[in-house]
Amino acid sequence: MTKKLLFAILLFLLTSIPFQLLAGIAVVGAKHVKASTDSKFRLECMLIQPEAGFSVRLEAASPTALLKKYHIRATDAEVVEGATYSNGAWVLQEPELNCGYIVEKGQGLSEYYWLADYSSSPLPQGELYAAYSPDSPCDRIILSTKGGFSSWTYYSPDGTAGQLTREFQIRYFNALFSEEDFAFKIQEKEEQLVPQENTLQMLAPLADTSFRLIGDKYSAIFEPNFKSIESNMIPSQRIEVYTRYKVLGTSENKTSEGSREDGLPSALSAPVSVKMEAVANEPAAQRYIWRILPAGNESEEGTPLLIFTGKECEFTFDKAGSFVLFVEVGARNGSCLLQSDKKTITIGASRLEVPNAFSPFSSPGINDTFRVAHNSIVSFQGAIFNEWGNKLYEWKDPNEGWDGTFRGKPVDTGVYYYIIHAKGADGKEYNLNGHINILGYGDVGIAPNPVTP
Incomplete structure (x- = not known):
């Protein structure tokens, strides 16, 4: 197909298919604003504050483009009487508002306008x-x-x-x-x-x-x-509540600053104390009730570990398992109630491991304290003895340990003995005994058993 033939076909299509841009509208002598456009019907809506002598101009290519008016359906439109054609537009003097106008262009093309009267629905007055x-x-x-x-x-x-x-x-x-x-x-x-x-x-x-x-x-x-x-004053009774948690307790639950400020870890080692804080929009919020329940039993019928009234409270977890924490906040009207997001934490199973050697004097700062590794130990008692059965040291906090001294003086290198009785948050009991090697400068070939703190 030649370029000349393509051009002829394109020219035929352009001159055969009706095509026309949206007509324009102008309001003279009255405040007005374009309110919206219905693109499906090419309907433009104009909001007008009518004043004496105002007029509306609707663009029309020639006076043969009929001007009609409708109130609900365009099929019921009637020709507008009294409109004048001037300078490419139909001119309506003080036209009826809250109705539609149609400019019929022929060949099935029409432009639609809706003129709304602002004064028919002004801003409210009074109370x-x-x-x-x-x-x-x-x-x-x-x-x-x-x-x-x-x-x-x-x-x-x-x-x-x-x-x-x-x-x-x-x-x-x-x-x-x-x-x-x-x-x-x-x-x-x-x-x-x-x-x-x-x-x-x-x-x-x-x-x-x-x-x-x-x-x-x-x-x-x-x-x-x-x-x-x-308006009248309205006392608020809608509630929003936010919570935050702070872990206290044993060293394995602490950061270098001493506690975690950025929320509650999902897994903890008992015993561990948790501080819970809530804030809501007061004075609308006037009653705070904290609840801690075993996970999977959060209903009102469940047996809670804690029910506490107040914005802040602390609770020490000493049993293994998963638990749900939340606060309920009641409004001052006595009927509106909001429950905070639930926080689930897990207290891990117990673990207790004992090393068999340490070097308190030969390598300062490295392996210089006899200390157990543990998780979720809720009761503990340990003692150190020499080979003649004399008690050299005892302790009840598993986070503490023996530094290899007796009455403030270093003991000799060699073999010593420990006895430990403990109980885990999961109910497991530990009755342990064994020997400890205190290593000196020249001790080689005796490697302490690996214990992960």
Whole structure:
């Protein structure tokens, strides 16, 4: 196929298929704003504040492009009487509003416009009333006025009703959580709300507050001097709660600073104390109840290890197993209740291992204390004896150990003996005895058994 033939086909298609851009609209002598566009029908919606003598111009290529008006369906449209054609447009003097206009171009092409009257639904006046939703009394607010919150209805050419987007601007105070400060702070907020059933509905704030209607998305154009209206004061009864945990207890559960500040590890060694803290938006929140239950038994019927009333508490875990921690917070109205996220921790099975040698004098800082390796040991008693059965040292904390001295003086290198009785968090009992080698400078060939702390 030659280029000349391709060009001829393209020219034929372009001149045979009807094609026309969207027509324009202009409003003269009245405040107005383009509200929305329905692309399916090429329908443009214009919001107008009518004034005496205002006019609307609808672009039309020639006076043969008929101008019609409809209220619900385009099929019921009637020719507009009294319109004049001037300079490529139909001119309507003080036209009827809250209805649709059609510019018929011929060959099945038409442009559609909906002219809405802003004054038919101005900003509410009078009192603004705030109340909790009967369906969601713990977390939803309904704002209402005597005349209601409404928008403007328009109809697409096929008779489908729609609402022009209208967002009312509401200011109020809310409590926002600061993770850095672990506290709530009061801040003023502004929210854009779309009407629902002639009311405004929103998530209840976390602070006691009133609500101020300061306008809508169009008020700067149509009602720049609108005086805001304020509602009654609403006491907050919606709750948010945040928790944090701090591990205290034995050395294997500690960081170099002494405790873990960044939450609770999933696995711990008993005995271990855990500090639990909760913060909620007060004064809405007035009752805190901490619960610790065995994992898999978190229902109210379960037997808790702990029930504690207060924002902070500590608990020492001395049994192996998995446990669930959470706090319940009650609102001051006595009916709204919130449960925090649950935290599961595991207290590991017990372990106790005893070394058979150490070198307290030959290598300072390296293997210079006789100390057991352990996990989840909840009771412990150990003693060191010499070969004649004399007790040289005893201790009850498995984290401590013998430094190879007796009455402040180093003992001789050689063989000594230990007796240890202990019990694990899982109920396992340990009755251990054996010998210890104290290594000196010249001792070689005696390697201590590997023990992982």
